[in-house]
Amino acid sequence: MANVRAHRLAEVVDRIYGAVGDPNSWGDVLQEVAETVGARGALLFKPSSTASETQGFWSPSIDDLVDWSLRDGKDLHNPRPARAFRVGLGRAVTESDLFSEEELARDPFNREMIGRLGYRWEAGGVIAKIDGAPLLFTTQRRADQERFGRPELEALEALFPHFARAAQFSVRLAMARAEGALFAFDQMACGGILLGSKGRVLKVNACAQRTMGKGIDIAGGRVVAANPASNAALQGIIQAALSPEVRLKRERTRPTVVIERHERGPLIAYAIPLRGGIRDVFNPGKAVLVLEEPQARRHVAGAALAETFGLTPAEVRLAVALAEGKDLATIAEEHRVSIGTIRSQLKSLMAKTDTHRQAELVTLVLRYTVNQVR
Incomplete structure (x- = not known):
């Protein structure tokens, strides 16, 4: 196992499960997996017929490969996933197991990947199915490295079950977080509708359900507005939030x-857009x-808070301000007291x-939120 750092396999397994709670670490984890089998980088993804809709994580060392496949190579059909599907779950294979030398030389995607970018050798396989879609892992070596051998494939096959379990845990955790977000919007008297990658409705909170029926509804699994102009604008903001180019950042508006x-x-x-975005x-x-009702305003029932918890008027004002999203410095300035007092x-x-x-x-304070109609 000359190209396999066997002593690192246990550490890599721990890192795979650690990424369940920290999705932002998947790139670094995949880099460690690649280095463990002597590769340049690795990619974990769900393939799509359209390159721009492909979802996945990858190690930073293969940014050039991913950028090319999403930009210059987006119009080229990648035949590798379809060939890998035939092999079945949990088995690691190389490009030579999937294609003959003549096919590699003839196919445009393979020819560009090898000739332009220099990624000659690849190993990977289908790890699991996520919501019915296959989840693939691949790792790459350049032309100046040797091809993957049986020791590297065995090491990958030992890691595949851990990837599969981590994927299952990650999906459950992601859905739990999303449901928590919908509940939070309920507590703020806002409708919340969880959308999938193509704008399909996955979950609807109670407030959103109450807005359905007149003027806005769910048809064919999608949110639509009855007014044509409103619907065009609505679909526009949905597509903008689902765009692969969207970058999560704090904006005032x-x-x-x-x-x-x-x-x-x-x-x-x-x-x-949710954390992690479309990818x-x-x-x-x-x-x-x-969805918000302009004619309703959210109001924290301060009297109920004070009576339930024995709060002073100053503490009630602080609780209300925090529920409105204000930070301590702003609250201190508005109330003309020191930050220490707050x-x-x-x-x-x-x-x-x-x-x-x-x-x-x-979260507790928002449970004492009521709607008041203007």
């Missing part, structure tokens, strides 16, 4: 759409469509409500 509805007044809609191979949910009030507030983190406190 988001593109919003006013959906005209007869009898019930307008509805405000905006779409939020997150394990997260079926890619964005949340948020921190002292926060400490007392958390003790009285038996909460240990600010996010936990805000």
Whole structure:
């Protein structure tokens, strides 16, 4: 096993499971897997007929390969996944197991990948199925390296079951997080609709369900507005949130759409890309469509909070401000007190409500949110 760092396999297994809780670490984990079998880089992905819709994680060392396949190679058909499907789950193979030398030389995708980029050798296989779609792993070597041998394939096959279990855990965790986000929007009296990679509706919270029926609805698994102009704008913000080029960043404003509805007044809609974005191979949910009723405003029932937890008026004001998303410095400035005073009030507030983190406190406060119609 000259090209396999056998002593690192156990460490790599631990890192694979560690990535379940930290999806941003998958690139580094795949790099470690590649180095363990003497390869340049590795890719974990769900293939698609359209390159721009391919979801996956990859090691930073093969950015050039991924960039090429999504940009210059996007119009070339990649025959490798289809050949790998025939092999079955859990078996590692090389490009030479899937193609003859004549086929590699003749096929445009293979010819470009080898000739232009220099990625001559590849090993991988189908690891599992995620929501019915195959999950593939591949690792690459350049032409100046030797081809993958049986020791490397055996090492990969030993890792494949761990990848499969980590994938299952990751999907469950991602859905739990998405459901938590929908619940949070419910607590803020906002409709929340979880959308998949092509805009299909995966889950709908209670507030969103109450908005359905007049002016906006779910048809054919997608959110649609009855008004043609509103629907065109709605589909535009959904597609923007699902774009592969979207970059998650904190913005003061988001593109919003006013959906005209007869009898019930307008509805405000905006779409939020989820962490990991469209490329997150394990997260079926890619964005949340948020729906707000302009004629309703959210109001924290301060009297109920005070009575339930024995809060002072200052503590109630702090709880309300935190629920509105304000930070401690802003609250101190608005109330014309020192930041130290606000921190002292926060400490007392958390003790009285038996909460240990600010996010936990805000979640509790939002349970005392009610709607008031203007």
